[in-house]
Amino acid sequence: MTEFGVETRADGVGVVTPEGRLNMVSARRLREVLVGLVERGTSRIVVDLGETTFVDSSGLGALIGGLKTARQAGGDLRVARVSPAVLSVFELTNLDRILRPRPSVDGAFDD
Template identity: 50%
Template structure:
């Protein structure tokens, strides 16, 4: 899995390309923690190229959400693909991690 980020006007966009599994989940957590430490507390995780996520990956997203909120911000997800959507729905976490169509939409109304 490859991670990258870009600071936009009102948020930082993190891209996670590949499989978000038990191998990459700790790396996502570390990556997002560093982005938050760098001064961005409004995070959009763009999952456009995340073809797969398991419960470890979901746990990492929840950890990142908590870290962003502890820093006074929030974390939102965007461009969710079918397998990731399925895991979010089956675990009822789609209510906690709201999915937006695109990264631009995620913080548009705040």
Template identity: 55%
Template sequence: MKLDVTPLDDTGAVLTPHGRLTLTTAAHLRDAVTELVGAGRVRLVVDLGALEFVDSSGLGALVAGLRTARAGGGDLRLANASEQVATVLRLTNLDRVLRVHDDAATAFVDG
């Protein structure tokens, strides 16, 4: 999995995973979130538009990222979920925990 990181401002960033977020790639996302939060970027958006598939380990990495961001005083939100990923989030009720937005630009409009 390729992971692009784009700074938003001094405290935010967009992470864009490409391909599959699975057992073999989830640690890469967790590590990136930990590094960003450690650098003071605590307002994170994971843009799921380039993600083809997510499994339970990938979902676990997203939840771990949320915990890490909140522990750092911020938040992690999701954006641009494909139908497959949105369905998985709904079936697991994680859409109630991880806020999903239409796109990364509007994910933190409410603060």
């Protein structure tokens, strides 16, 4: 089962770190975590995929849903530290153009 690290930094950015597989089973929990952050007032979110070993269409759907939720609240969702295996899925689906992976969590909102 995928574990999720969740923290809100001093600068107001929420960081979610899924550890393991981001698939049909864990995508629902990711959606809940992202919506919960936004509901508590954290609309700038970084999903740190450095510990994510696999992502399927359900996981991608959860990320896109989180992006939509964050943007509707006036924020944004960024992904960082994307592993090569997960990046290849992003590239195959062209989601790397929408979620534009960042090299680090700390610099995800620097632009």
